[in-house]
Amino acid sequence: MEKELKHTRSHALFQEAQQLMPGGVNSPVRAFRGVGGEPVFIDHAEGPYLYDVDGNRYLDFVQSWGPMILGFGYPSVLQAVIEASKRGFSFGAPTEAESELAKLVMEFVPSVEMIRFVNSGTEATMSALRVARAFTGRSKIVKFTGCYHGHADMLLVQAGSGVATLGLPDSPGVPAETTANTLTVPYNDSEAVKELFKLYPAEIAAVIVEPVAANMGLVLPQPGFLETLRELTSQHGALLIFDEVMTGFRVALGGMQQRVGIRPDLTCFGKIIGGGMPVGAYGGRKDIMQVVAPIGPMYQAGTLSGNPLAMAAGIATLKELRKPGQYEALERKSLLLGEGLERALRNTRVEAQVVRIGAMFCLYFTSEPVTDYASAKRANTDRFSRYFWEMLAAGYYLPPSQFEACFISLAQEDVMLEEAARTAEHVLRKLA
Numbered sequence: 001m002e003k004e005l006k007h008t009r010s011h012a013l014f015q016e017a018q019q020l021m022p023g024g025v026n027s028p029v030r031a032f033r034g035v036g037g038e039p040v041f042i043d044h045a046e047g048p049y050l051y052d053v054d055g056n057r058y059l060d061f062v063q064s065w066g067p068m069i070l071g072f073g074y075p076s077v078l079q080a081v082i083e084a085s086k087r088g089f090s091f092g093a094p095t096e097a098e099s100e101l102a103k104l105v106m107e108f109v110p111s112v113e114m115i116r117f118v119n120s121g122t123e124a125t126m127s128a129l130r131v132a133r134a135f136t137g138r139s140k141i142v143k144f145t146g147c148y149h150g151h152a153d154m155l156l157v158q159a160g161s162g163v164a165t166l167g168l169p170d171s172p173g174v175p176a177e178t179t180a181n182t183l184t185v186p187y188n189d190s191e192a193v194k195e196l197f198k199l200y201p202a203e204i205a206a207v208i209v210e211p212v213a214a215n216m217g218l219v220l221p222q223p224g225f226l227e228t229l230r231e232l233t234s235q236h237g238a239l240l241i242f243d244e245v246m247t248g249f250r251v252a253l254g255g256m257q258q259r260v261g262i263r264p265d266l267t268c269f270g271k272i273i274g275g276g277m278p279v280g281a282y283g284g285r286k287d288i289m290q291v292v293a294p295i296g297p298m299y300q301a302g303t304l305s306g307n308p309l310a311m312a313a314g315i316a317t318l319k320e321l322r323k324p325g326q327y328e329a330l331e332r333k334s335l336l337l338g339e340g341l342e343r344a345l346r347n348t349r350v351e352a353q354v355v356r357i358g359a360m361f362c363l364y365f366t367s368e369p370v371t372d373y374a375s376a377k378r379a380n381t382d383r384f385s386r387y388f389w390e391m392l393a394a395g396y397y398l399p400p401s402q403f404e405a406c407f408i409s410l411a412q413e414d415v416m417l418e419e420a421a422r423t424a425e426h427v428l429r430k431l432a
C-alpha cells in the first residue's frame, strides 16, 4: 500500500508552467496550494482512473470538479463527440443538438420551461442574475457566505473554497461599487434572510443559493431553509435562483430541487450538463426567460454557446443518466464509501465526520456539526493536508482542499470503494 510515488516529470512540467501561467495553472485550486505542495500533471484518464505523466494511477474523486459522473472515455459519449466533430467544430448558427439537450434538461427539471446555453457555470449565474434584475427592475441580490457561484465580480463576495483556501477575503480588482448590491448572510440562516427582506422589502431582485453548498466542503440545507427562501422571495416579488451547477444531475436526475420538491424561478447548470465539455446553462419560468435577447431586452450572447461538440457530450451523458437504476447505483456506492469512512473514523477515533448526499461527500476534520461557512472553517486543515498526501501516495486523487466536495462516479466499482475506505482507515490511524 505504501510506496513512494515518483513525480519527477510532474515536477519538471510544473517548474516550466509556473513561468508561463500564474501559479502554473489556469484555475487556482489546481495548484494544490490548499495542501501545500506541487500538483500532479495528468496524462490521460480511463474509466474511474487518472494517470499522471510519471505513470502513476489514481482512483479519481475529483472528476474534473464534477462533470465526469460516468467516468472517463465512456463509449457512448466518446462516440457522440467523435461523430459531432466530423460534422464541424462550430458554426455559430442554430443546430438541432441544442434543442435536443434543452428538451432533456426540461424533461428532468420541470421548473425549466425555457433555457439558454452558455460556456461555463460562471456565465450561467452571471446571466441568471442579469435576468433577475432585468425582470424585477431591482438591483440587490442576496447570496450566502461560503457559496460559490463562479467568478463574476458581483458574486466574488464571501465566495467559498477557491477563495477560502487562499485566505483572500475578496478579490482585488473588484470595485466596491460592483458588489455594493450584493447582500451576504450565513448559509442556513433563515432569520438573517427575513431581516434582509424587512430592510429592503422592494429592492431585492433575487436570492441565489447552492441548494446543497458544495464549495465550502459539503453543507446540507437544514430542514425548512430552502422552503423559507421560496416563501420569502414569493412574498416579496423577488426571484429564487438555485445554482445547481454542482448538484444538477448529481444528487438526483432532477437536481436538488427534485429531492426537496421546491420549484425555483431560475436554475443554473454547469459541469455534468456538458459531460466534460465547457457548457453552462440558465433557465426557468418562461415569462422570466422572455426578457432575454432577442425576444427581450436583456443582452447575453456567446460565440461558442451551444457548441455542437459540447452539446453532443451533454446529450450523451444525460441519456446515460436517464437509464433506470443509475441514481440508485450512485446512492448505493456513495453509502458504501460513506459507511466505510464512518467505520474508519470510529475505529481510529480521529475527530472528523462524513457529510454525504447523492454522489457527493466530504470528510471534514472536525467533530462539531457543520452548518455554514464559519463552522466549516473550524475543520483542521493541517490534518486534512496530511490525509490528502497520504491518500495520494496510496493512489487516491482527492480534491486538494478541505473545502471541496468529493465525487462518486458510476465507473467506480464497489470493490474499489471498499478498498478506498480501508486505505483511508490505515491513513487515519497514522493521523490519530
Ligand SMILES: *Cc1c(COP(=O)(O)O)cnc(C)c1O
Residues within 6 Å of the ligand: 119, 120, 121, 122, 123, 125, 148, 149, 150, 151, 210, 214, 215, 243, 244, 245, 246, 270, 271, 280
Ligand atoms: C463550479 C461552480 C460554478 C462555476 O462554474 P464554472 O464552470 O467553473 O465557471 C458556479 N456555481 C457552483 C455551485 C459551482 O460549483
